[in-house]
Amino acid sequence: MARHGSPRTPVRSSRRLHRALLVAFVCLVLFGPVVAAAVHGASSNASPPRRTCIGIDLGTSYSAAGVWRDGGVEMIPNAIGSRITPSVVSFQESERLVGDSARAAMGDDPARTIYAVKRLIGKPFTDPTVQEDRKALSYAVVDGGNDRAAVRVSFGGRDHVYTPEQISAMVLREVKATAEAHLGHAIDEAVITVPAYFNDAQRKATINAGRIAGLNVGRVLNEPTAAAMAYGLDRRGDVAANERNIVVYDLGGGTFDVSVLTVDDGFFEVLATGGDTHLGGEDFDAFLMEHLAAGLRRSHRIDVHADATQLARLRVAAEAAKRRLSSSDKTTVDLSDIVGGSHEVTVTRPQFEALIQALVRKSLSNVQRALDDAKITPAMIDDVVMIGGSTRIPFVRRTISNFFGGKRLHTSINPDEAVAYGAAVQAAVRCGMSDELKGEAG
Template identity: 50%
Template sequence: MAASKGGGPAIGIDLGTTYSCVAVWRHDRGKVIANDQGNRLTPSCVAFTRAERLVGEAAVNQAALNPTNTIFEVKRLIGRRFRDESVQEDAKLWPSKVVAGRDERPLIVVQHKGKERQFRPEEISSMVLAKMRETAEVYLGKAIKNAVITVPVYFNNSQRQATIDAGTIAGLNVMRIINEPTAAALAYGLEKMPLSNKRRTVLVFDLGGGTFDVSLLNIDPVTNKKNKGVFEVVAIAGDTHLGGADFDSEMVKYALREFTRRHGKMDIHSNQKALRRLRTACERAKRMLSSTAQTTIEVDSLHDGIDFCATITRSLFEELNKDLFSKCMKALDKCLCDAKMDKSSVHDVVLVGGSTRTPKVQNMLREFFGGKQLCQTINPDEAVRTAPPSRPPFSAAAKPTMGVIPRNTAIPTKMAKLFTTLYDNQTVVCFPVYEGESADTRDNNLLGKFALTGIPPAPKGVARLHVTFDIDANGVMNVSAEDLDTAKKKSVTIINHGGRMPKEEIARLVPIEI
C-alpha cells in the first residue's frame, strides 16, 4: 500500500478468525510480510500466563497446557451481544469463560499475573492487530500508524465499528474498512488478469476459518498500464458464522460421541485440556483429508488416562458437514439471484480462504458451474489489498418506512426520504434506525435512534420532515433530519447503539498495557 495522506506508509491487515496476515504495497504489487517466526500467516490467538501475554504461534504452542487462558476465534464475538445464539453455542466449545458485561456485550475471563481479568473482544483483537503492526514495522524499519483492515461482507454496522475500535486500541489509524472478497478480487484482477478489452464477471468464493462470503463483481476493460480498470461489486451474500472452525466443531462432536460410545458416559466436557487437545487433533485431521481419503483422530491419554483413536474418511467428514456445505451453496444461489444473473455469465470463479482447499467445496463449485476451471492462482490465505467501492449487506431504514437504502447499494452513498407526523399536534418525532431484511423491525438490528423536537403543532400528515441517510466508505452511517418548515435539524452518527466502547475507555487502552 502506498503512503497515506496522513503521512507515512499504510499497511493492509487481514484480521482473520483463525489466522491473520499483513501486507504492504511495494514495487507496484502487494507484499505479504513474514512474522518473527518466518511465517506469512500468524494465528489469531492470544494467551495469558502468570508472567506474560503471548500472541500468535507462542500462544498456540502452550494452548494444551493453558486452555482456559488461551483465546482463539475472538472474531466471532466482536460486535455481538452475549445473548446472541451464535455466542451461546460457541461458548459451549471454548475452554475460556465468556460472561455478559455492560450492555450485554460479551467479556472474556482469564487469569493473568495471579489476577482475574476481563477483556472485551475488541481488546483481544487489538492485540492481534498490534502484532501485525509490529511485524510490518520490523520489515519496513519505521513506525506504522495507518492501516486498512478487511472484514467479512456480512459484518453489520456494530461489527465494523468494533473492528475500527480494535484498530484504534492497537495504535492504528484505521483509514478504511473493506470487504474481504472485494480485496481478493482486486488481488486477482490487478495481478493476474492480462490486458483485455472485454468486461469480465468474477465470482469470489471466500470460505475462511470462521466466516463465509460470496461476491459477484464486474471488472471493466483495462485501458492501459496506468488505468487498471474499474471494479464494480454487483451483489454479495454470506454468513458471518460459517467456516473451517465449524468443520472442526462437527468433528469434535463426532469424536466425543465415539468416546462416549466406547467408554460410557464420562465427564469429559469439563476437561478443558482434553477438549483443547481433541480440537487440535481434529483440525489436523481435517487438513489431512484435503490431500488423502482417510486419516485418524488420535490423542494419547485423552481423559482419565484413556487413549483415543478414531479413523475418519473423507466421505464421513463430508457427511458430518453436509448442512454447512449446503449453506455455502444456498448463499451462492442468493448472490446470483440478487444480481439477476445466470451462472453461465460468470467468467471466473476465484477461491479465497483456507477452507476452499476442502475437496468437497471445490467439487460442489465445479459441478455448480458445469465443470468450469476454478481460479486458484492467488494464495487463498493472503488476499490483502486496497478495494473499490463496496456494498452494504443489509438494507437500512428509519421506522416505519422500510428499505430506504436497499441491500447491494454501492457505497459510499446518500439517500433521502420525506417523513411526516402520525398524530395531530405532534411536536416530537423519534427516528429509530434499523438494518436488516425483515418487514418486522423486531427481527432487525437497531443501529441507533434520535429525536427531532420543536415541530410546530399541526394536523397529522402536515409536517414535512426530510431525512437523509449517508453511508461512508467504511459502511458507517450518518442520519440527519430537517423540518422543512422551520429549518430545525437533528443528526446522529450510528455508532453501535448501546454497545460501542466509550471513547474515554479506548483512549485509556492506547497503547495497550497489560
C-alpha cells in the first residue's frame, strides 16, 4: 500500500501549498491596510525622546547638581564621587584646577586660588560690599573695565583678568562635564538657582556664566523656592498645598540668607528676605581659627597672621575640626605643619559653641527682621526648612528650633544638596515630567 500511494503524495502537498498561499494572499488584501494603519498610528503617537534637564545650585562655597531619573531626584557625583563640588578655581603655571583639586591648592597658593566669587558676580567694582570683600579675599579684586568687579591672577609670566562670570563658568563647565559623564549623554537644559535677593544684573550675569559654560539655561530659580520644592511644600500628596507660611534658613559657607515664603494653590510668593553676606561657615571657621591662633601665640610664640601660607593652613584645619564637631563631642587638631614639630590641640563641642554663639544669635536677629517685614510672627510659621552646610551644627539647629517654639525642622535632605534637589524637580517640570512628580514629596 505504501508503494502504491507514494506517487500521489507530491500532488496532495502541492494542493495544500496552493491553498496556504491563497489564504495568505486574501489576508494580506483584507487586513494589510488595517495592520499598516495601526503600525503607522503607533509610530505617530509615540512620545518624542525625553530631554535631559538638570538642576544646579551654583553656591558661594560649593556647587551641586541633580537630575530627575527613575521616578526620583538623583544627585550627580563628581569625578571623585562627591555630590558637592567646591566653587573654587586655582590657576597653576601649567594647568587650571577646578573643584576639589583647586580647594586643595588654597593653602599653598592663596593668591591664585579664586573662591567665593559669587559675592562679586554682577556687581560694580565700586560697590561698597565689593570694596569690603577685597580686604578679606586672598586674591586680587580689580576693576575689569566699565566699573565691573573682576579678579586678577598671575601665571605664565603675566597678569590675567577674569570676570566673575568667567570664573563661575569654569565651575559650571566642570559640573556640566561630570553630569554628562555620569548620565552618558548631553544635557539639554539647566535650571540654575540664585539667592532671592539677587537683582536683575546679578541674575543676568549668572545666566551668562551658564552660557559661557555651554549650558542652555532655561530658568534661574530662587534658592529658597527650590529648597521648599525639595521638601514638596508646594504640594500635599497629589493636591496643591493650601496657604502655608514657610521660613527657609540658609546658612552656607560664606553667606546667611533667610526668606519668608507663602505657598497657596501650589504657587510660591516671597514675602520677605534678609540675611548677612558676611555670615556663614567661613566665619565660624575664622572664630575657631583665631582660638587656635591664640593658643599658638601662647605655646610657641608663633604669629600665623604674619605668614599667609600658615594662615591658610590653619583655616583649613579649623574648617575640618568644625565639621567633625557636628558629629563628635570633641576633636583633635593637628598643627604639626605650622609649628614644625608634633603638636595637637583638643577642641570640645561646648568650646566651639561658645565661640560661635554670638554669630548664631546674629542670624536670629536677621530672621526676626524678615518676619517683621512679612508681618508674620514665629507662631504663624508652618514649616522651617534648614539648608546650607552650616545648619548641620547641632547648636544652630537647637537655637532655631527654640526660636520657633520647639518646632520640628525640615532637615531630612542633605542641607548641601537641598537647593540642587529642588532645582532638579523644577527642571523635571520643564522637561515635561509633571505626571511623574505628583505625590513625589510631601
